[in-house]
Amino acid sequence: MALNVNPLISYADLELPLPAKRQLWEAKSAAEWKRLYHQSMTTERVPSFADLLRDMSQLFVFQDRIDTQLTALVLLHGMSAMINEYHRLRFISTGDSKHWHALVTNSRQQELDQAIQHFRMVCSELCVQSRPEIVLVCEVVSMLLHMSLEELQLFAGKEDKQEARRVYNSALEWITSPDSRRAVWHAGQTIRAAREMAPGSLTGFLAIGVYYASLAFWSYSVVSKAKNVQLLGSPAAHLFSRGPTVFLDGEEVADVSKFVTLGCGLPALQSPGGPAFLADPATVMQVVQDLLRGQMPNETIPPLVQSLAQLMGDLGHCAREGG
Structure with a gap:
């Protein structure tokens, strides 16, 4: 997920039983392990990851016998692989494709969205409350369903100006669809989950997920302004100038649906200084930067987190300079 590449092992090949409950792995002695093992032992077969993808409700049914936290994360990463496949199919079905119909990809997107919603419902019924990192990864996966991470990275200058121009029209098409607004909503919920993380724990892929959320905000703002220049001859965005303030990192209220x-x-x-509107990407990037860096003292900030914060600062600076 971090590198946006296909996994080495397909989710369909994972037929091993799901990992046993955490207490077994953390047993202090052989005697304690044996006691816990006999308590959880039944004749019923523990499902595999592939079984779980077919029926996610088994996560709830077997929660007393498996490591629910690890299993939930594995399940989300499996769904992210499916989302990668969806975007690749969508890429070849757009434009003048003679063999693939957009209806198929739209149907696939709806199926994946329903699967993620079902995952949320199952997690809400677990005896152990989902940790913030599971919520964060779930929101990142939901966000990636509604935006092409590869195209937005290219648009933000991952390669060169030529590649950015190549995906420009695709970005303009994305900004006029509800997908762009669903993406930034889930990006906002990613930020909300990140704020609930324990100090010092927002590292590794979790930090990368926060960066991807900031990329969604930045792209939404910059592409919206470009669209308005194309339509109205001015970046003064009608997309940013009507209706109430909608906090993307808040509760899902009626204004969010609108x-x-x-x-x-x-x-x-x-933000502490009041609403940081997406119309001002430099301020938004600063808010996310502060979130990442504020998780730990300056002298202990990991290099990856420092690099991601610097990337956000550079994007915010570019947006400010581009005006």
């Missing part, structure tokens, strides 16, 4: 469905409202993040 924003996602109709594009009504001023999308923003919460």
Whole structure:
């Protein structure tokens, strides 16, 4: 997920039983392990990861016998591989494709969205509350369903100006669809989950997920302004100038549904200085930077986190310079 590449092992090949409950792995002695093992031992077969993909409700049924936290994360990563496949199919079915129909990809997107919603419902019924990192990864996966990470990275300058121009029209098409607003909503919820993480724990892929969320905000703002220049001859965005303030990192209230469905409202993040509107990408990037760096003292910030924060700062600076 971090590198946006195919996994080495397909999710369909994982037929081993799901990992046993955490207490077994953390047993202090052989005697304690044996006691816990006999307590959890039954004749019923523990499902595999492939079984879980077929029926996610088994996560709830077997929660007393498996490591639910690890299993939930593995399940999310499996769904992210499916989302990668969806975007690749979508790429070849757009434009003048003679063999693939967009209806198929749209149907696949709906199926994946329903699967993620089902995962959320199952997690809400677990005896142990989902940890913030599971919520964060779930929101990142949901966000990736509604945006092409590869195209947005290219648009943000991952390769060169020529590649950025190549995906420009695709980005303009994305910004006029509800997918762009669903993506930034889930990006906002990623930020919300990140704020609930324990100090010092927002590292590794979790930090990368926060960076991907910031890329969604930046792209939404920059592409919206470009679209308005194309339509109105001015970056003064109608997409940012009507309706109430919609906090993407807040509760899912009625105004959120109006924003996602109709594009009504001023999308923003919460910050100590008041709303950080997506119309001001430099300020939004600063808010996310502060979140990453504020998780730990300066002298202990890991190089990866420092690099991601610097990338956000550079994107924010470019947006400010581009005006």
